Amino acid sequence: QKEVEQNSGPLSVPEGAIASLNCTYSDRGSQSFFWYRQYSGKSPELIMFIYSNGDKEDGRFTAQLNKASQYVSLLIRDSQPSDSATYLCASHTGGFKTIFGAGTRLFVKA
Amino acid sequence: DAGITQSPRHKVTETGTPVTLRCHQTENHRYMYWYRQDPGHGLRLIHYSYGVKDTDKGEVSDGYSVSRSKTEDFLLTLESATSSQTSVYFCAISPRQGNTGELFFGEGSRLTVL
Numbered sequence: 001q002k003e004v005e006q007n008s009g010p011l012s013v014p015e016g017a018i019a020s021l022n023c024t025y026s027d028r029g030s031q032s033f034f035w036y037r038q039y040s041g042k043s044p045e046l047i048m049f050i051y052s053n054g055d056k057e058d059g060r061f062t063a064q065l066n067k068a069s070q071y072v073s074l075l076i077r078d079s080q081p082s083d084s085a086t087y088l089c090a091s092h093t094g095g096f097k098t099i100f101g102a103g104t105r106l107f108v109k110a
Numbered sequence: 111d112a113g114i115t116q117s118p119r120h121k122v123t124e125t126g127t128p129v130t131l132r133c134h135q136t137e138n139h140r141y142m143y144w145y146r147q148d149p150g151h152g153l154r155l156i157h158y159s160y161g162v163k164d165t166d167k168g169e170v171s172d173g174y175s176v177s178r179s180k181t182e183d184f185l186l187t188l189e190s191a192t193s194s195q196t197s198v199y200f201c202a203i204s205p206r207q208g209n210t211g212e213l214f215f216g217e218g219s220r221l222t223v224l
Contacts, residue, residue: 034212
């Protein structure tokens with residue numbers, strides 16, 4: 001069974017700090033990776049994707065991928081209370097297989 | 111906004127009754143998906159469609175069927191609802207040509223089976 005693992009949290013950080021969210025995956029055939037943000041009672045919203053090893057930055061968000069270690073992370077700089085949500089990591093192996101982790105709850109304290 | 115609407119948004123039903131959830135999209139996307147989301151399990155794929163009348167099973171398809179008779183509508187049917195099918199159901203589309211793994215989700219349908 002191919003899996004994506006995340007710490008369920010909650011991860012609590014003070015406002016203005018860097019939040020670091022981590023994810024591991026088991027399928028070495030995974031080609032691309034995604035981070036979704038989900039506010040309570042709402043649908044998941046795509047915030048970042050990454051295909052290549054290394055870092056990808058978009059505003060306050062940086063996605064990091066290490067295929068050798070099968071590890072994906074999301075850094076949120078200058079965390080704001082509005083970033084408080086559950087963050088879902090997902091891997092795509094091609095075809096129609098996108099596997100989601102169960103999510104990490106992030107709480108940013110004002 | 112990917113132009114996806116789901117109906118009904120909330121439904122309570124009894125064990126053994128059939129239930130149909132509807133996903134409607136307005137932007138002519140080819141690929142559509144039904145996921146369910148349960149605490150501790152993340153999102154799990156039920157069925158997907160890659161065109162009109164072209165559908166296939168996902169990882170948790172038992173007890174569910176789907177139909178897609180036109181591009182804009184993807185229906186999920188629980189033939190005889192069970193309590194284990196109490197969940198939040200999300201419809202999703204892939205916005206790009208081909209399936210790249212990027213997904214945009216509808217608002218969700220919360221189903222309670224008593």
